[in-house]
Amino acid sequence: MPETALSSATPDAAASAVLEVRDLSAAYGGPDVLSAVTLGVRTGETVAVLGANTAGKTTLLRAISGLIPKARGHIAFEGLALLGRPAHTIPGLGIGHVPEGRHVFPRMTTLDNLMMGAFFHRGAKDIAERLERVFTLFPRLQERQAQLAGSMSGGEQQMVSIGRALMGKPKLLLLDEPSHGLAPIVVDELHGAIGAINRQGVSVLLVEQNAMLALSVAHRGYVLEAGHVVLSGSSQSLSADPGVRRAYLGV
């Protein structure tokens, strides 16, 4: 039986799709780096996309955010077709993107970085509430709110980047390798925060090379190899899969 975007492990057929990616292909002028990728995120889920370096993970997230002009296929957010929409309109729909490499504004303070994420929400009360939530999630950012973001540690900059995305009130958060290059204790803290964000009702698409970490926080996942989805399933079944264990878990 052919797999649909949302078939798999969590037999929660009643849950609606927040994100549906169908037959997505993408290129940068040369050969396709994504080939007919089909996957989905249900409302309230955290879904991991695992894959080695150059598998196409970043390209997938960038295509969802409207940043890959040559993307072909179908992407829907809450039933709304995304391909062809200008990238600057995507955050306002309710999609927050935490890019690979964090990309904080280094010469701006933590607070100003966070406020950049509130661009689409002008109500002062709303913004104050969002900020309060971000500070509850990452108390360190409240302590360091006046510090220039460029002078913060890698982990703190990742918190700024996630906090900035949360200021846009996303329903879906796209996270591109948030643990990359960070010390294990910081990674634990971040993954705890991702769990908390998800429990607050935000659906999450988490891209990671670190499969162990991703599967510890996600409900289910997909494995991307050279632009193709080669495997999908619950986090439990993927963690137990011999191929995944060999390729991604180092066991």
Ligand SMILES: Nc1ncnc2c1ncn2[C@@H]1O[C@H](COP(=O)(O)OP(=O)(O)O)[C@@H](O)[C@H]1O
């Ligand atoms: N801006 C770009 N221009 C040309 N090729 C790119 C660009 N970005 C990525 N690629 C290529 O696309 C493929 C997938 O890259 P990427 O999506 O960054 O993978 P991942 O995030 O899984 O490491 C790689 O072969 C990479 O070299």
Ligand SMILES: [Mg+2]
């Ligand atoms: Mg990448």
